[in-house]
Amino acid sequence: MGTEESKDEPIELRPGGPTVDFDHTSTSVHPTDLESIFKVLEEDITTFVKDELKRMKNILCPEGSERLKETAGEKEQNKSNREAFLNIVLNFLRRRKQEDLANSLQNKLHEMICRQKLKTNLTRRFRCLLEGNSREKKPNFVNQIYTELHITKHGTEGVNSQPEVQQIEAASWKPAGSETIIKCEDIFIPGKDEPVRTLMTKGVSGIGKTVFTQKYILDWAEDKTYHNIHFIFPFTFRELNLLKDKTYSLVGLIHYFFTEIKEAGMVNFEECHVMFIFDGLDECRPPLDFHSTQILTNITEPASVHALITNLIRGKLLPSASLWITTRPAAANQIPPEYIDMVTEVRGFTDSQKEEYFKRKFRKEEQASRIISHIRTSRSLHIMCRIPIFCWITATVLRS
Numbered sequence: 452m453g454t455e456e457s458k459d460e461p462i463e464l465r466p467g468g469p470t471v472d473f474d475h476t477s478t479s480v481h482p483t484d485l486e487s488i489f490k491v492l493e494e495d496i497t498t499f500v501k502d503e504l505k506r507m508k509n510i511l512c513p514e515g516s517e518r519l520k521e522t523a524g525e526k527e528q529n530k531s532n533r534e535a536f537l538n539i540v541l542n543f544l545r546r547r548k549q550e551d552l553a554n555s556l557q558n559k560l561h562e563m564i565c566r567q568k569l570k571t572n573l574t575r576r577f578r579c580l581l582e583g584n585s586r587e588k589k590p591n592f593v594n595q596i597y598t599e600l601h602i603t604k605h606g607t608e609g610v611n612s613q614p615e616v617q618q619i620e621a622a623s624w625k626p627a628g629s630e631t632i633i634k635c636e637d638i639f640i641p642g643k644d645e646p647v648r649t650l651m652t653k654g655v656s657g658i659g660k661t662v663f664t665q666k667y668i669l670d671w672a673e674d675k676t677y678h679n680i681h682f683i684f685p686f687t688f689r690e691l692n693l694l695k696d697k698t699y700s701l702v703g704l705i706h707y708f709f710t711e712i713k714e715a716g717m718v719n720f721e722e723c724h725v726m727f728i729f730d731g732l733d734e735c736r737p738p739l740d741f742h743s744t745q746i747l748t749n750i751t752e753p754a755s756v757h758a759l760i761t762n763l764i765r766g767k768l769l770p771s772a773s774l775w776i777t778t779r780p781a782a783a784n785q786i787p788p789e790y791i792d793m794v795t796e797v798r799g800f801t802d803s804q805k806e807e808y809f810k811r812k813f814r815k816e817e818q819a820s821r822i823i824s825h826i827r828t829s830r831s832l833h834i835m836c837r838i839p840i841f842c843w844i845t846a847t848v849l850r851s
Contacts, residue, residue, distance in 0.1 A: 507540065684708070732778035733779040
């Protein structure tokens with residue numbers, strides 16, 4: 452009697468653990484249903500394997516630019532399946548003596564995951580537009596308020612020594628067609644003679660240089676364009692000044708500012724298309740020295756931060772990288788012209804761009820129209836509103 456009762460009791464797997472009742476009748480499946488289930492399962496697995504193998508082949512293609520496109524939910528759902536399948540693929544490749552191909556696939560997938568983490572963090576960092584003192588309670592999102600700027604392209608001629616106010620007024624009277632206009636998305640497109648490695652963008656204070664680079668970074672981070680760039684690392688000279696007494700290698704400097712790169716253990720950038728953005732050359736203290744700074748060619752060799760930047764600009768350190776430097780005109784001559792491939796200048800807003808800014812700033816059409824009409828009546832205000840920061844000041848004053 453006691454023995455029969457013990458058969459009905461659930462079997463305990465471990466002390467304090469869950470119990471399992473081995474009631475086989477409750478989990479039985481009819482053979483026909485089992486055949487149907489496994490047929491669907493076979494189709495699902497086959498589709499998954501084909502898709503993943505196609506994805507991996509695209510990643511390994513030299514001209515391929517495969518990007519992670521999953522949403523956050525899809526990424527979590529598929530992560531374990533993809534990792535397991537990757538291990539199977541790597542195992543089969545190595546069994547077929549394709550060690551180099553296996554290592555290349557593993558490294559590129561690691562790079563893609565690292566890049567996606569960087570893009571996520573840069574999107575979070577640059578999606579909001581900082582105007583004025585940035586104390587507005589409601590954040591301004593770049594994609595909602597950003598207005599195209601008037602940007603010109605010209606040679607690496609000498610520095611304009613005019614006071615900035617005179618430069619603004621002179622620019623407002625330049626005849627149409629006297630300048631080469633360039634769009635944001637075209638600034639790094641190679642010219643007919645040589646590719647653009649180092650670009651300098653200059654402009655007076657408050658003209659929109661920083662916001663211009665911010666929009667560029669955000670468009671890349673959101674996968675809208677610039678798909679040929681693998682990594683963008685933005686710096687400001689203001690924050691680099693704080694490290695003037697410290698030494699880093701180029702890899703160490705990247706790891707210091709971008710922890711996701713450090714956590715991923717990524718140290719090889721020679722095979723990637725990397726872009727460095729250095730904002731605010733006019734704030735660099737002390738100025739860069741291109742005459743006596745030591746030559747560096749190894750991205751793991753420690754040196755001062757200024758030596759790293761100087762050798763990046765010289766093309767000695769990571770020559771495959773692209774560089775974008777912004778500055779006020781008076782500081783542009785800190786970099787010898789032979790190291791600059793192209794110069795662009797942010798001229799601020801044209802008349803139509805001024806109006807577009809206020810229409811974006813004030814969603815109510817009537818309110819925006821009143822402000823635009825008011826600006827047109829004042830010649831001096833109309834000229835000064837060529838500078839975006841003055842547009843923000845005007846909008847703030849007239850709103851209150």
